[in-house]
Amino acid sequence: GGAARAGQESRCSRAAAGSCAGPGPVRYSVPEEAKAGTVVGRLAQDLGLEAGEPEARRLRLVAQGRRASVEVSGASGALVVSSRLDREELCGKSAPCALRLEVLVERPLRVFHVELEVTDINDNAPVFPAARKNLSVSENSPAGSRFPLEGASDADVGANAQLSYSLSPSEHFALDLQKTEEEGESLFLVLRKPLDRETMPIHRLVLTASDGGRPLLTGTVELMISVLDANDNTPQFNQSVYKVRLPENSERGTIVFRVTATDLDEGTNRNVSYSLLNLFPQDERDVFGINRDSGEIRLRGDLDFEDVGVYRLQVDATDQGNPPLTGHCKVVVEVLDVNDNAPEVWVTSLSVPVPEDAAVGTVVALLSVSDRDSGANGRVRCSVWPAAPFGLVSTFAGSYSLVLREALDRERVSEYEVEVRAEDGGAPPLRASRGLRVPVSDVNDNAPAFAQAVYTVLARENNAAGAELARLWARDPDEAGNGRVSYSVSEGGGGASVSGGGWRPASSYVSVDAESGRLWALQPLDYEELQVLQFEVRAVDAGEPALCGNATVQLFVLDENDNAPALLPPAGGGPGVGASGSAASGSVVAKIRAVDADSGYNAWLRYELWEPRGKGPFRVGLYSGEVSTARALEEADGPRQRLVIVVRDHGEPARSATATLSVSLVEGAEAALAAAGSSGVGLRPAEGGASAESTTTTTTTTNVWLVVAICAVSSLFLLAVVLYGAARWAPRAAVLSSPGPATLVCASEVGSWSYSQRQSRSLCVADGVGKSDLMVFSPNFPPPPGPAAKETQPDAPALLQTVSGAPFLPPSFPRFSSLPPTTLAPCCSFSSPSHGAGGGVIPAQPLATESGGCWAGA
Structure with a gap:
């Protein structure tokens, strides 16, 4: 107790x-x-x-x-x-x-x-109203939030009922006990740190109440703190970036990828829907689409690697909270290349035209080559066709230079069509090409060149002033100003010595049109004054510097029958001729002398006895002009004879002169005295042209003339033989173009040698003819300078021709004079084309003879 x-x-x-x-x-x-x-x-x-x-x-x-x-x-x-x-x-x-x-x-x-x-004894522990206390705290409650708690009770009193509280360890919660006189004790649960339902949805804490008795008694209550979900969690993807590879030839509807987002919240806060946003490229095309519920991304449009190689998509996952929260992720779609693009070639710079003197290595064009594909599909190989004269040099990736590999010649090729070919490395490879037109610009690297080094021009005398003699043409393969040729007669380049002495420049006779090259006559030409005019024509282009070329022109004046024969006075100047009454047949009584200022056929004279007609006692040598007895004189012939002799040339039309000769018949002694007293023939004007009365010459005078003629003819014949041999075996061009001694050509009484329109000319000696004349031809033109031209221009004037690579120069026919009879030359024939008033062309072929020989220049 x-x-x-x-x-x-x-x-x-x-x-x-x-x-x-x-x-x-x-x-x-x-x-x-x-x-x-x-x-x-x-x-x-x-x-x-x-x-x-x-x-x-x-x-x-x-x-x-x-x-x-x-x-x-x-x-x-x-x-x-x-x-x-x-x-x-x-x-x-x-x-x-x-x-x-x-x-x-x-x-x-x-x-x-x-x-x-x-x-009281401490026999009662503190007691809470319930063994478990359920609390609900929102996870988004801020730190410091206070939640009241119901304290414990203790049936004891006094110190045994003095309670103290403690809370099990927690980083989020703490206790706060407040004591006031009015309210007494108040117990609060304090939120020290924000809650996260997704980390810990329920917090289990033990609240302990301890009394003050001895021994200490305690009472506990379990606090069940449920964290109420707040929509504080965004939907989350397991990766922030998803990478997907898709070939560019994928068909529409192909599933690209499927994304999934999770939300740690609960209820409606975790229900997620998906949406798609194109981040790159930012265009309006809907290439991709997404299923809102499943997050499945499908291809809606066409892909083109060359257009867009990478797509960056943003996928949004949005919950159904209030307010809703959204999570994001990126989907990178890499488009895989397919070789569906051919290479492309661009000309970034083109430097044309290219001068033909451009150095090897000159850059003609800059090219850019690309292929929109990638990898091997985008690796391009380039080549140029044709391989010459251009080549490709790679400067850096995708850039090439079209350079000159060989020297150019615009005159050979004035423009090139170049094709740059490109081929990619795909399988199969795709190809492309780009054509370039590369013109070659001209450089004045060609001098004007005449078709012939020497031009032979034939012009008839008495031509009209301003008449076109020929047309010269110099070819310059350059273009524009470099090929524009102007012509001129070279100063100091030639001239002619005129009859009577003196020198006159070629520019006083001819002129060349600067643009057309036409050769004009400045004045009428006179063969008797000028036979050959040699000069140089200069062709100069308009390049810088100017280049020039020269050609020699040999202008041969062709004789026209514009001069009538002129009778020469008798040697002795006597009034008449005496003839012995006993003169035998064939005795030479007198000789008629006449000259013609023309040449060739126009100067070839023939003598005809005009009166008396019939069988008179006298006759006249057809070409010698010797008057001789045709038979023995008789008394019936009368003491005095009047002879009318007509001298004609061979021109067309022929011109003539008339000589009247008085012949007196005397005895032998008187004839001797007459011969000693007079040595010529007197001439006087007569009807039909120039006429004269002639006195007879003596037999001695005739013999002297015969001796002189024989000697001269023999010398000329020997010279002709030598020239014939030289012409026969010497080179043809040299024979045709070089001056030489006289060439002998024979004529017969029955032959007719004149310039006419006939195609064939023949000069022969008739059988049985007792006499003939010797005609002397003396070419008097200088040799052509320089080598003969080798190129012939097709459209050159017809009157300019070359012979075996060298121009043929026709001989200048001298005036003919009657000479005593001599030995006849062999018979020769030749052919020549017809020619007009402006000039002619002498053929290049040598003249064949029946005896196997020929004379050049016949």
């Missing part, structure tokens, strides 16, 4: 008998939960009863309205615990806890008041 404490403020007197009512109650204290039988106090003793008296007086305890947990022992009169004392049951939270008891004592009946204080 516990120790009883009796406090008796007043006691009954021990001497008194019967009941006694003390002045105050007897107080005892006993701890609660004392065991039954525990003596609380010596009630009888404290009441003043003697031993045995309590039993005798029947001491008993009367509870006031409640069950008494104590009783009075009858034998000892002690107050003992009879049943369990529970202060909390008896008094609750009241303090102090006092039980008011009444003790009755009989004999006499007396009533004593007893107060039993039940003292």
Whole structure:
């Protein structure tokens, strides 16, 4: 038992008998939960009863309205615990806890008041209202948020009921106990760190309440803190960037990729829908599309690696929270190249035309070659066709220079069509080409060149002033100004010596049109004054510097029959001729002398006895002009004869002169005296042209003439034989173009040698003719300078021709004069084309003779 404490403020007197009512109650204290039988106090003793008296007086305890947990022992009169004392049951939270008891004592009946204080022991642990406390905290609650908690209760009182609280360790929560006079104690759960439902959706904490008793008793409550989901998590992809490769020839509808996003939130906060955004390229084309629910990306448009090689897509995953949150990822679609593009060739720079004197290595064009494909499909090989004269040089990747590999010649090729070919490395390879037109610009590298080094021009005399003699043409293969040729007669380049002495420049006779090259006559030409005019024509181009070429022109003046024969006075100047009456047949009586200023056929004279006609006693040599007796003179012929002799040339039309000769018949002695007294023939004007009366010459004069003629003819014949041999075996060009001695050509009485339109000319000696004349041809032109031209221009004037590579120069026919008879030359024939008034062309072929020989220049 516990120790009883009796406090008796007043006691009954021990001497008194019967009941006694003390002045105050007897107080005892006993701890609660004392065991039954525990003596609380010596009630009888404290009441003043003697031993045995309590039993005798029947001491008993009367509870006031409640069950008494104590009783009075009858034998000892002690107050003992009879049943369990529970202060909390008896008094609750009241303090102090006092039980008011009444003790009755009989004999006499007396009533004593007893107060039993039940003292508290720490027999009650703190108790929370529930063993588990459920709390809901939003995960987006900020740190410092306070959540009130219901504290524990302790049935004890005093220090045993003084509670303290503690919380199980937590980084997110803490306790805060506030005590105020008005509100008392307030317990709060404080949020120290924001919550994350996705990391820990439920926090389990233990709240412990401890009292202040000895021993310490505690009570606990489990705090179940559920973190309420807030839409604080965006949908997440397992990769931030997805890379996909797709061939550019993929068909529409092809599945490109499938993305998946997760949301750590719950409920509607985790429901995700997908959308697609083109980051690159930023155009309006919808090449790709996405399924909103499944995240499946499909190809909607056509891919072209050359247009876009990489697509950057942004996929958005949006939840259904409030507010909704969106997660992002990127999908990089790499388009794989397919060889679907041929190479392309561009001309970035073209430097044309190219001068023909451009150096090897000159850059003609800059080219750019590319292929929109990649890898081997985009590697391009280039070549140039034709391979010459250009080539390709690679400067750097995709760039080439078209350079000159060989020297150019515009006159050979004036323009090139160049093709640059490109081929890629795909399988199969694709090809492309680019054509270039490369013109070659001219450089003045060609001097004007005449078709012939020497031109032979034939012009008839008495031509009209301003008549076109020939047309010269110099070829210059250059173009434009470099090939524009102007012509001029070279100053100091030639001239001619005129008859009568003196020198006149060629520019006084001819002129060349500067543009057309036409050769004009400045004045009428006179063969008797000028036979050959040699000069140089200069052709100069308009290049810079100017180049020039020269050609020699030999102008041969062709004789026209514009001069009538002129009779020469007789050698002795006598009035007449005497003839012996006994002169035999064939005796030479006189000789008619005449000259013709023309040449060739026009100067070839023939003599005809015009009167008397019939069988007269006299005759005239056809070409010698000798008057001789045709038969023996007779007296019947009369003492005096008048002869009319006509001298004609062979021109067309022929011109003539008339000579009148008086012949007197005398005796032999008188004839001798007449011969000694006069040595010529007197001439006087006569009808039909120039006429004269001639006196007879002596036989001595005739013989002298015959001797002189024979000697001259013999010398000329020997010279002709030598020239014939030289012409026969010497080179043809040299024979044709070089000056030489006289060439002998024969003529017959019956032949007709004149310039006419006939195609064939023949000069022969008739059989049986007793006499003939010797005609002397003396070419008097200088040799042509320089080598003969080798190139012939097809459209050159017809009157300019060359012979075996060298120009043929026709001979200049001298004037003919009658000479004494001599030995005849062989018969020759030749052919020549017809010619007009402006000139002619002498053929190049040598003249064949019946005896196997020929004379050049015939």
